[in-house]
Amino acid sequence: MTVAAAAGCAGTGDRDGADEPDPLLSALTAARRDAAAAGAAIALAPERTAALGVIAAERTAHGDALAAEIARAAGGVPSSTSASAVTTTAPAAPPPTVDELRAMLGESQRGAATLARRLDGHRAGLLGSISAAIAAEQAVMLL
Structure with missing residues (x-):
């Protein structure tokens, strides 16, 4: 009973309730x-195709890892259908410039870092790693 109760609470972070997303x-x-925006930005900055492609791939991998963790915490198994349903939402706006993408990544980096400080365990580590990767994308890939 204790193991089951602990397993039900593990990894969801602080104050999660049944009605909270x-x-x-x-x-x-x-x-x-970010993944969709990085891919779209190639149209405006074809000379940065390699860097933007890496960012798109890394942010897609971040999304996949987050989707898997969300499914795990909900007691399910991540399905390719639910992950692809989110990926198919491409930005309706024109492709972002590299500067606009850099700003988007900055916002994502700060959001991941802030959330990592609120959570604990595996989830905090996952978000901390994602935040660090985004910071590297900004500082190295988009220099």
């Missing part, structure tokens, strides 16, 4: 948005 959903949305 998973706090990782905002980070998942940002990851999917």
Whole structure:
């Protein structure tokens, strides 16, 4: 009984309730948005195709990891359908410039860092790692 109770509470972070959305959903949305934006930015900056492609791939991987953690915490198994449903939402706006993408990534980086400080355990580590990766994307890939 104790193991089952502990397993039911593990990894969801602080004050999660049955009616509250998973706090990782905002980070998942940002990851999917950033991946789509990085891919779209190639149209405006073809000379940066390699860097933007890496950012798109990394942010897609971040989204996949977040989706898997959300599904795990909900007691389910991540399905390719639910993950792809989120990925198919491409930005309706024109492609972002590299500067606009850099700003989006900055917002995502700060959001992940803030959320990592609110959570604990695996989820905090996942968000901290994502925040660090985004900071590197900004400082190295978009220099």
